[in-house]
Amino acid sequence: MTDQRLRIGAGAGFADDRIEPAVAMAEAGAVDYLVFECLAERTVAREVQARQADPNAGFNPHLCARMRAVLPAAMRNGIKIVSNMGAANPAAAARATIEVAADLCLPRLRAAAVTGDDVTELVRARPDLMLMESGDPVASILPDLVSANVYLGADAVLAGLETGAEVVLTGRVADPSLFLAPAMFHFGWDPGDLDRLAAGSVMGHLLECAAQLTGGCFADPTRLEKQVPGMDNIGNPIAWIGADGALDLTKLPGTGGRLDRRTATEQLLYEVHDPARYITPDCTLDMTGIDLVENGRDQVRVTGARADAPPLQLKVLVAYADGFIGEGQVGYAGIGAVERARLAAQVVQDRLRRRGFVYDEMRVDLIGCTSLHGAASGPSEPYEVRLRIAARCRDRAAAAAVGFEVRAMHVNGPTGGGGGSVASVRDVMAVQSLLIPRELISLGIEVFGGRQP
Amino acid sequence: MTIVHDLAHARAGDKGNTSNIVVVAYDTAGWHRLQRDLTAERVAAAFAPVGAGPVMRYELPRLSALNFVIENALGGGVSRSLSIDPHGKALSALMLTIDMPNPE
Structure with a gap:
């Protein structure tokens, strides 16, 4: 691993994930970016209801606690933060982050809110769209519709990073895209450079559930091969990615858990259907040529990811x-x-x-x-x-x-x-x-904070 | 009697009403047995009592892994399921209980 690599850490792998691993990475200055993936399939709809009750709510309930814990060390060590904790209200999440930063005497911090995933009105206007699971037109559930959110891609997060904000908060974004975007931003990758998009997407896919790559969801006390040391203090994974897409995985020294071929194989196929066609908004990832090689204790090299062009249509989750x-x-x-x-x-x-x-x-x-x-x-x-x-x-x-x-x-x-x-x-x-054509999406970016001290 | 648990480890993931379960062999000999005998039909038979199926199988020989995609495994989907385990996290453990035929 060389200094030329970008280091991206998984801050959280689900809405209620532990906070300490992200703090440890920030305090050690072990990463350039911390990415918190906190949005399950149903979560946005729940937060839409929270927002309807209170216009300043509707984002991840742990956002303020996470920011309070991680911002001081992150800002001291020049670490940027990307997260979908914005849920149904990224602007309110950004404002709340700025308030926490002010409390912590970090008045210059800027937080960008990325919007455009909320396509509820668009779906209401298109009752003919077909639901993929039931095969019925969306008209069948319109009276009970709560939310419709499209999976945005890395371009949406990239637009947030290009504002120069230290914190980028989104609503629904495909999980791998949250991790791919910092690499595209840092290295200036072309959105049509499929080899690099493949490497960045497989990185994101491996990291998005955080400790599930490093010994979480793995221990089986009845098998020698499945022992996990230090489970009370499992460290979250860190990816080192190069300008050419070279990808190594590791975790913070001194933390518990384990990262090796076995843990990485389980996570590589997690929530994957056809491994030759894993569709994200950024590319169609082919995992069938991937090799995972152990390069030392808690170090795995990932090679062989390939990608085809992204889909013309984007997936929308409708909740009712x-x-x-x-x-x-x-x-x-x-x-x-x-x-x-x-x-x-x-x-x-x-x-x-x-x-x-x-x-x-x-x-x-x-x-x-x-x-x-x-x-x-x-x-x-x-x-x-x-x-x-x-x-x-x-x-x-x-x-x-x-x-x-x-x-x-x-x-x-x-x-x-x-x-x-x-x-x-x-x-x-x-x-x-359901699916909608990607040209119907319009992104919005709003930056908060940045007060001169 | 050999069961999958003797040869491999597994993890389950959810998307809608579909569960995917990756089965990873501990060694090359185990991989060859899994590749030959842990067929989609064998898995479908094990999951039929929970009302799940059909089952698709994908091979990843470089990783000594099989990926099974099991439809209708999650009680109508995570959000509507009456199951105590709506994500089907525990279904990986059901996969590991499957009996394997004796090697020839």
Whole structure:
């Protein structure tokens, strides 16, 4: 590894990720960029609802805590920050970041908000667009539509970086693009240079789930090959990428976890369907020629990524209200625990039917037996079992009745039922996808802060 | 009796109502057995009881890895699923329980 490389660290891999690994990288000055990927498929829709309740909300709830923890060392060491923590309100996220910076006596800090991913009005005006999962026109869900957000590409993040801002905050951007953009910006890569886009995209894909590359989601205590040291302090991955696209992965020395061929292979194929055609807004990535070579302790070299042209259409996630899910749990132990849980499940279902409630779908889980693998579960007769009943329906009262009737098992069910949960009801935010031509997208950039001290 | 867990490790990811599970061999001998015998049909049979399928299989010989794409594995999709594990993270463990035929 040489000094000519750009160093990009994964600050976070999901909305509620740990904060310490990013702070450690910033304080060590081990990276040039910290990229925080914090937006799952449903998250934008939740934040749209938060924004509707409060125009200054709608961004990642941990944004201020993360900025407060990481900004002092990041600014001291010249580290720029890129994140999709802007969620449904990048401008409010940028303003909040500037407020945190002011508190930290960093008045010169600038934060750029990147917008253009919100295509809700565009989708409303095109009821003929087809939903990819159900095959129905989008008109079928328009009355319940909450949000529609297109996956922006590296060009959107690049536009934010070109303002010179130290912090770039976006809403929906394809995860690999968040990491590719700093490399394009730093090296001046041409958007048509597919070899370099391939290297930068595979870097982003490997880093976007942070510790999942460095020993997270990996440990299996029953296998010698699957031991993970220092799990209490797993270090997040760092990519070293060259102007030519040469790519090495590592992590901060002294942190826990592990980075090797095994961890990198699991993450390379994570959430990938056809490895020869992994589509991002920037390119169509072909992973089939990739080699992963260990170059020392916690060092992996990645070669052989190729790419074809990006798609002409971009993917949009549409989120819509889709009824309610009600749920309740109660526990049984000792002799006949499973039989009593099954009897309780029958009684609850009979009572819900007697009350006239109808459900689109109902699920009975015996936690400890069949809750995770259903009918594929192996045989077992546990000492204790927890009954869980969940159901989805259009009627909130019917959903609420599920947990209510499960809770009633305390006094109205089989013998020895205890630990009933408080009945829960939640709104269902369903998500489907559709495609729109990329020329319909218009980016917006707004810069905040930069006050002279 | 050999199971996949003896030969390989695995990770599950989610997109909509589809789960993908990567299976990575520990060594070359294990890779050859997986490549020959851990067919899409064998995986589909193991996942049929949870209502999942069809199954597509992709080979990555340079990485000694197979990628299985299993449709309808996530109870209607992460956002609508009634499952206690809507992302299907635990489905990698189901993959590792699959019985392998004896080598010839």
